[in-house]
Amino acid sequence: MTGHELVARVRDARERSDAIILRVCGACENKCCQQMTMMGTQDLRRLIREMQLDEQFERRVREGLFEVAERLDTDLRVLAEVTELLAVSSGSSRPGELADLQRSVGEWADFVRWLRSDFPITQQEMRRLVMFSAVRSNALNALSRFPGGLGALVNLSGNKASFQFRGRRIAPPPCLFFLDDSGCICDQAKPAKCANFFCAGVPNLLEDLRKSLGFDDFVLANMTPVGIDRILRMIELERDLGPQYIEPKIVLGASEEMIDLIARRMGHSGEMVRLKRIERPGLRSAAEVEGELKTIPPGTGLIEVFPAIDGNTLYELALALDRIRLRDEHPSYVLTATHLLTTPAAHPLWDDRMMAQPLGVLDLLVIEE
Ligand code: SF4
Numbered sequence: 001m002t003g004h005e006l007v008a009r010v011r012d013a014r015e016r017s018d019a020i021i022l023r024v025c026g027a028c029e030n031k032c033c034q035q036m037t038m039m040g041t042q043d044l045r046r047l048i049r050e051m052q053l054d055e056q057f058e059r060r061v062r063e064g065l066f067e068v069a070e071r072l073d074t075d076l077r078v079l080a081e082v083t084e085l086l087a088v089s090s091g092s093s094r095p096g097e098l099a100d101l102q103r104s105v106g107e108w109a110d111f112v113r114w115l116r117s118d119f120p121i122t123q124q125e126m127r128r129l130v131m132f133s134a135v136r137s138n139a140l141n142a143l144s145r146f147p148g149g150l151g152a153l154v155n156l157s158g159n160k161a162s163f164q165f166r167g168r169r170i171a172p173p174p175c176l177f178f179l180d181d182s183g184c185i186c187d188q189a190k191p192a193k194c195a196n197f198f199c200a201g202v203p204n205l206l207e208d209l210r211k212s213l214g215f216d217d218f219v220l221a222n223m224t225p226v227g228i229d230r231i232l233r234m235i236e237l238e239r240d241l242g243p244q245y246i247e248p249k250i251v252l253g254a255s256e257e258m259i260d261l262i263a264r265r266m267g268h269s270g271e272m273v274r275l276k277r278i279e280r281p282g283l284r285s286a287a288e289v290e291g292e293l294k295t296i297p298p299g300t301g302l303i304e305v306f307p308a309i310d311g312n313t314l315y316e317l318a319l320a321l322d323r324i325r326l327r328d329e330h331p332s333y334v335l336t337a338t339h340l341l342t343t344p345a346a347h348p349l350w351d352d353r354m355m356a357q358p359l360g361v362l363d364l365l366v367i368e369e
């Protein structure tokens, strides 16, 4: 399968997968998106890359964060109100605790101001998104040192702010990137844990995907149709942003001409490019692939060209690339194949009751012309 047929099949698999996610996520008892953010530094780099790559996406993220700022501002007002009440009632009896609380309120206000600003899309600026959970938790800790402080916060919250008790503690807030009306702001740049369907819920998302899609369509549902221009810009941008932004890529449906363009773009960015043609692909184990990618010297890019590849080989490769990602390594590696073959038998790890699948966060791209 290649060309239009491949892209149409990918689109169909993605639509079916999205419908399952919409039906199952949130019907479980866990509701991941309602429980704090899971974005780490590595995830943030993907978000930065996507925002820099795509103006429309950047605008959507900024608009989404603007709405988040409204939500956090409502919480902040309640927190500031409780802080003022405590300042009056405690007089000068707890100056240290009060100063800590006021400092936390100030940090929270700073963050809301920043969210509403036209901040530059850089790691240094945007790491504030990852740090906010610490700001929130510091504020609640500071407040908990005052007897009745958390109770007052929940009472004053009413229906407008988000503070509620879960047991004797304040319940975790929704993920910073979640909007009630439209869901995840990060979309294609979701953190790895979300993109890889980490799921321990009942009903279980992975079980439903497995039952409804089957192996080949699950692999296809994790691919993104993109034009060759976007792939070339991605390659260039990653190298401009720095080596820690480089992500290995799997590109299906690439013609010889496109492979040449990819190699040139890597070369333009200062890499020595090695093109390796694999005429008779056999299934390589994840360990073998990891070993091979480890030997790519710094400053060198490796492009492996397969005439065709099947879902099983892709899945095994994804396991290797996912482990490489977990070690925060960034080999300059592109695998291209013109055709996708039907998989004779699903990968064994697909059949296991895995809690996560490794495909979601990788750059699995299929070229649409
Ligand atoms: S990923 Fe799983 S646990 Fe999380 S909301 Fe979806 S079904 Fe629930």
Ligand code: SF4
Binding pocket: 032, 033, 034, 036, 037, 038, 175, 176, 177, 178, 179, 183, 184, 185, 186, 187, 190, 191, 194
């Ligand atoms: S990043 Fe997106 S998908 Fe992940 S928990 Fe937050 S809102 Fe949900």
